[in-house]
Amino acid sequence: MRMIWDDLLNLFFPRLCVLCREPLTAGEEQICLQCLCDLPYTRFFYREENPVGSLFAGKAPVANATAFLHYEKGGKVQHLIHAFKYRGNRELACQLGRQAARALESHTAYQSVDFLIPVPLHPKRRKKRGYNQSEYLCRGIASVLHIPIHTTALQRRIKTGTQTRKSLYERWLNMQDVFVLEEAETLRGCHILLVDDVVTSGSTLSSCVETLGAVPGIRISILALAMA
Numbered sequence: 001m002r003m004i005w006d007d008l009l010n011l012f013f014p015r016l017c018v019l020c021r022e023p024l025t026a027g028e029e030q031i032c033l034q035c036l037c038d039l040p041y042t043r044f045f046y047r048e049e050n051p052v053g054s055l056f057a058g059k060a061p062v063a064n065a066t067a068f069l070h071y072e073k074g075g076k077v078q079h080l081i082h083a084f085k086y087r088g089n090r091e092l093a094c095q096l097g098r099q100a101a102r103a104l105e106s107h108t109a110y111q112s113v114d115f116l117i118p119v120p121l122h123p124k125r126r127k128k129r130g131y132n133q134s135e136y137l138c139r140g141i142a143s144v145l146h147i148p149i150h151t152t153a154l155q156r157r158i159k160t161g162t163q164t165r166k167s168l169y170e171r172w173l174n175m176q177d178v179f180v181l182e183e184a185e186t187l188r189g190c191h192i193l194l195v196d197d198v199v200t201s202g203s204t205l206s207s208c209v210e211t212l213g214a215v216p217g218i219r220i221s222i223l224a225l226a227m228a
């Protein structure tokens with residue numbers, strides 16, 4: 001009955017690929033197979049040393065770092081991220097999380113991960129958007145890798161004042177204490193995978209790593225959906 005209902009629904013309201021707008025076929029979710037094949041994959045998973053890892057070398061103690069896709073201005077990946085970040089398509093974030101997890105699945109470096117931690121949004125932004133897109137990436141990853149998501153340990157502090165009028169150094173200082181640690185005990189000795197949507201300079205992730213680094217025995221790895 002459910003199948004017939006779904007078929008009928010699809011007849012009148014066809015589900016379309018978020019990239020090419022062609023109708024999706026059975027088994028396709030959000031992105032058609034053709035568009036999925038054409039995405040700019042980094043294949044960083046296969047290399048222990050890669051451009052994401054290099055961002056943190058000598059700055060923050062990171063076990064493994066990787067990104068799933070290349071981000072280009074005006075490109076497909078920007079379109080996807082825009083759709084789940086600003087147009088409320090949370091299911092797309094889950095679906096991309098699942099795809100990234102399938103690529104990650106076979107790599108031993110990530111098999112010992114105990115918790116997924118989404119980079120927290122600024123509380124005001126979270127309230128405005130209604131959700132944290134990185135948390136939805138985590139939900140997709142969790143559904144494939146069966147790793148629990150931890151959203152309470154790493155918190156983002158409310159910043160005061162605007163960033164634009166501050167000097168570079170003041171801004172840097174400001175970033176340093178954006179994140180705070182709570183319930184540190186729950187992460188003692190764990191391997192955690194920090195998840196973000198886009199990594200650019202790595203400063204936000206470095207700040208998270210620095211904060212989480214205070215937990216005794218913690219190991220931190222990083223997964224960004226895309227690298228700009």
Ligand SMILES: [Zn+2]
Pocket residue numbers: 017018019020021022031032033034035036
């Ligand atoms: Zn398509």
